[in-house]
Amino acid sequence: MNNYVWLIRREIWERRAIWLVPAVMSAVLILLALFGRTQFISDVPMESPYVGKVYLGFIAGLFLVIMMLYSTLYLLDCLYDDRRDRSILFWKSLPISDTDTVISKLLVGLIAIPLVSFVAADVTSVIVAFIVSLRARSMVGGALWNAGTWLQMQGLWMYVIVTCAIWYLPVAGWCLMVSAWVKRAPMLWSVLPLLVIYLIERFFLGTHYLASVVGYRLGGYTQAAFHGSLHTDDVTATVWQFIDVGGFFGNYATWLGLAVGGAMIIAAIQMRMRRTEI
Amino acid sequence: MAPLIAAANLSKKYGSHVALDNVNLTIEAGRIVGLIGPNGAGKTSALRAMLGLTTYEGRLSVLGREPFRERTALMKEACFIADVAVLPSWLRVDQAVDYVAGVHPRFRRDHAMNFLSKAQIGGKRRMHELSKGMKTQVHLALTMAIDAKLLVLDEPTLGLDILARRSFYDALVNDYMDETRTIVITTHQVEEVENLLTDAIFIAKGRIVLDSSLEAIAQRFCAVSVAADRLESARALKPFYERYILGKTVLYFEDRERTQLADFGELHTPSIADLFVAKLSGDAS
Numbered sequence A: 001m002n003n004y005v006w007l008i009r010r011e012i013w014e015r016r017a018i019w020l021v022p023a024v025m026s027a028v029l030i031l032l033a034l035f036g037r038t039q040f041i042s043d044v045p046m047e048s049p050y051v052g053k054v055y056l057g058f059i060a061g062l063f064l065v066i067m068m069l070y071s072t073l074y075l076l077d078c079l080y081d082d083r084r085d086r087s088i089l090f091w092k093s094l095p096i097s098d099t100d101t102v103i104s105k106l107l108v109g110l111i112a113i114p115l116v117s118f119v120a121a122d123v124t125s126v127i128v129a130f131i132v133s134l135r136a137r138s139m140v141g142g143a144l145w146n147a148g149t150w151l152q153m154q155g156l157w158m159y160v161i162v163t164c165a166i167w168y169l170p171v172a173g174w175c176l177m178v179s180a181w182v183k184r185a186p187m188l189w190s191v192l193p194l195l196v197i198y199l200i201e202r203f204f205l206g207t208h209y210l211a212s213v214v215g216y217r218l219g220g221y222t223q224a225a226f227h228g229s230l231h232t233d234d235v236t237a238t239v240w241q242f243i244d245v246g247g248f249f250g251n252y253a254t255w256l257g258l259a260v261g262g263a264m265i266i267a268a269i270q271m272r273m274r275r276t277e278i
Numbered sequence B: 001m002a003p004l005i006a007a008a009n010l011s012k013k014y015g016s017h018v019a020l021d022n023v024n025l026t027i028e029a030g031r032i033v034g035l036i037g038p039n040g041a042g043k044t045s046a047l048r049a050m051l052g053l054t055t056y057e058g059r060l061s062v063l064g065r066e067p068f069r070e071r072t073a074l075m076k077e078a079c080f081i082a083d084v085a086v087l088p089s090w091l092r093v094d095q096a097v098d099y100v101a102g103v104h105p106r107f108r109r110d111h112a113m114n115f116l117s118k119a120q121i122g123g124k125r126r127m128h129e130l131s132k133g134m135k136t137q138v139h140l141a142l143t144m145a146i147d148a149k150l151l152v153l154d155e156p157t158l159g160l161d162i163l164a165r166r167s168f169y170d171a172l173v174n175d176y177m178d179e180t181r182t183i184v185i186t187t188h189q190v191e192e193v194e195n196l197l198t199d200a201i202f203i204a205k206g207r208i209v210l211d212s213s214l215e216a217i218a219q220r221f222c223a224v225s226v227a228a229d230r231l232e233s234a235r236a237l238k239p240f241y242e243r244y245i246l247g248k249t250v251l252y253f254e255d256r257e258r259t260q261l262a263d264f265g266e267l268h269t270p271s272i273a274d275l276f277v278a279k280l281s282g283d284a285s
Helices: A002-014 A017-035 A049-084 A098-135 A147-167 A169-181 A186-205 A209-219 A221-225 A245-250 A252-274 B043-050 B093-103 B109-118 B132-144 B162-176 B214-220 B228-235 B258-264 B272-284
Strands: B005-014 B017-027 B032-036 B057-062 B078-081 B150-154 B182-186 B199-204 B207-213 B221-226 B241-245 B248-254
Touching (some): A002 A017, A002 A098, A049 A147, A049 A169, A049 A186, A147 A169, A169 A252, B005 B043, B017 B043, B017 B199, B032 B272, B043 B057, B043 B150, B093 B109, B109 B132, B221 B258
Parallel strands (some): B032 B199, B150 B182
Antiparallel strands (some): B005 B017
16 A cells, blocks of 8 residues: 555656646636636526536536546556666666556556546636636626536546546556557557557458447447436436446446456556566 | 575576576675676676566576565565666656655665765756766665665666765675675676675676686686796696786686696786686687
């Protein structure tokens, strides 16, 4: 446990982007709120909870997308970077197992980075709502300060962080495997083998198994974790109505992904034990 | 007592390249062992195997543990500096101290801080701001503050100036070394460590060429400067290496009585560096 505290602290020392990226996004949004147009939603009644939902959803979605991109880059780089600069020889001189090292990177990629984004999105939402309320007087005390909407947002974030960590475990495991193994260009190698298999399948076998499996994993998250569509004109609909806990955990693909992801992480640990230098 | 390090038929192959070829060796506790060999001889492969950084064939035991399987436990009692200055460029000196103090049960923070303040390296500086020599000093400060039974140093003073090198070896002998510790060291500057070694292991092409204590070397090996007219009769005693220098030929003998050789000229015990050259060139010819 103590080791994990230090391992995660180590990642935060090294990867300043973990908090710099959300901080920059936050600053940009605050500047936009200060100097940009405030009447960004003009075709709905100002008191409608829909305004708050769109507003909070927009900020959360922005942080979520950037967070996912950064997290992927992080997982692809984290076991490659210290082999490239040979600092792995220093880290391996300390009594920390490769299992703990790999798991700590996984925790940073799937939990720590999303949590930082979540906190940043929340803080930004409060500040921007405050600025917008002051600038656009018609909204004061109105839609932006709906406690129910805010509460829904917190619940949604928690649900997304947990379910994303589970759903995308095989993606994270694949990134860690590539990162632990390749001699160069982890980003290229994360795609190339899949592309080759896809092309072989397509031209020699005429099938699309890999494409459909990978496509479902990458694009099927909202379908697996939520009911129907998140986009609805029903202004009374709450987040709780969309969250599909039973469906998510009842889906065999969730558990299959967990098993495959776990196997990939074990493979990444084995590679980490054997590959010391590039 | 069981030896600290014991290797039996230790081999390591990279594809078709054989880095270690059935190496057998033992290292006892309390020794300072120099592992000496040309580049690509297998020094680093041997050290990496001992430290659990690589797989290998054969049997290997370090501090009673199997290094590859038990690296984590091994690193509580052994520490190493592999090559120079591999501290990550983004790391701050105080972060490095905090981290090692946080994860290593045998780390003595006050030792590290002492060493750092003597070297005048401030805590807030990042590794990429430090010179190669200072970076090595930081690494040494961290490593020597660990109360370890085995210290492995792979070219520890590369990139240091002569003053820093001297103070490093002085600290190693005076402050660090005692009868409970064992040090395995590789370096190209054999002359510099010769006075502190208790044992020397020569390695070439993945094989052990010589494995001996320095006292035994002094007994086994002898060099004689022979004048030209006595050369043929001296050669009859089968020197394993000859070197022509300043008008005289120096012949190197192994396991010959000194009384037998005394007639031919001035006797002396070859230095480790000379013996290394002699042994490697001699065996090759």
